[in-house]
Amino acid sequence: MISKKMEAALNEQMGLEAYASFLYLAMAAWCDHQGLRGCTAFMRRQSDEEKDHMLRIVNYLSTVAGRAVIPAVSQPPQDYDSVRSMFEQVYAHEQKVTKSINHLVQLADEEKDYSAHHFLQWYVAEQREEEDLMRNILDRIRLIGDGSNSLYFIDKEVEAINQATAAGEGEEGVD
Numbered sequence: 001m002i003s004k005k006m007e008a009a010l011n012e013q014m015g016l017e018a019y020a021s022f023l024y025l026a027m028a029a030w031c032d033h034q035g036l037r038g039c040t041a042f043m044r045r046q047s048d049e050e051k052d053h054m055l056r057i058v059n060y061l062s063t064v065a066g067r068a069v070i071p072a073v074s075q076p077p078q079d080y081d082s083v084r085s086m087f088e089q090v091y092a093h094e095q096k097v098t099k100s101i102n103h104l105v106q107l108a109d110e111e112k113d114y115s116a117h118h119f120l121q122w123y124v125a126e127q128r129e130e131e132d133l134m135r136n137i138l139d140r141i142r143l144i145g146d147g148s149n150s151l152y153f154i155d156k157e158v159e160a161i162n163q164a165t166a167a168g169e170g171e172e173g174v175d
């Protein structure tokens with residue numbers, strides 16, 4: 001049995017995960033329009049992952065006699081000034097999600113909800129990995145430079161990172 005407070009907070013988190021999925025899908029569409037195939041594939045996969053993060057909460061609420069309230073999602077930005085600025089926005093969004101997950105863990109502790117605390121540990125690890133991944137991409141963009149002549153190389157780097165990450169997740173059996 002879950003408290004109403006914890007249930008409401010998890011439902012709110014679903015909204016953030018759903019928005020992240022739409023945001024990354026909008027970024028994928030923008031990348032596709034720029035001819036950046038590696039970045040498009042990366043953002044599509046990120047979008048799918050965020051949808052999975054939302055579904056994990058739907059499934060969890062079902063197992064603790066809670067009620068999942070599917071959120072409305074606002075329209076994400078459709079245009080980005082540059083690939084670098086797009087990844088900076090991704091990193092900022094991931095930092096925001098990390099803060100929100102930390103608040104949820106804090107609430108679970110206050111409510112003495114050890115089941116929710118345990119459930120949320122997956123998200124704690126996931127956010128650490130995602131922030132690290134985005135920082136890694138931003139570091140590479142800084143090293144390569146983000147002038148128009150660098151776009152091809154940035155796209156290739158992101159493609160390689162995407163393939164390596166997908167392979168790693170396949171091995172761990174995490175979707």
Ligand code: OFO
Nearest residue numbers: 020050053097130
């Ligand atoms: Fe949902 O993993 Fe980041 O945002």
